[in-house]
Amino acid sequence: MTEPNHYEDREDDYDDEDAPKFGRLLLVLVGVVLLCGALTWLMATVFPDFPNFT
Numbered sequence: 244m245t246e247p248n249h250y251e252d253r254e255d256d257y258d259d260e261d262a263p264k265f266g267r268l269l270l271v272l273v274g275v276v277l278l279c280g281a282l283t284w285l286m287a288t289v290f291p292d293f294p295n296f297t
Contacts, residue, residue: 286293
């Protein structure tokens with residue numbers, strides 16, 4: 244009688260659990276770009292002459 248080979252089961256689980264989540268990463272990167280754009284617009288609107296305080 245032979246013992247079951249658990250290596251194949253672990254290999255399948257490894258592929259599913261540790262695979263890079265490119266969709267989630269793409270959404271986070273788009274969100275960061277939009278946040279930076281919003282902050283730039285806000286700073287330009289609130290402080291139009293930022294370097295010159297006189």
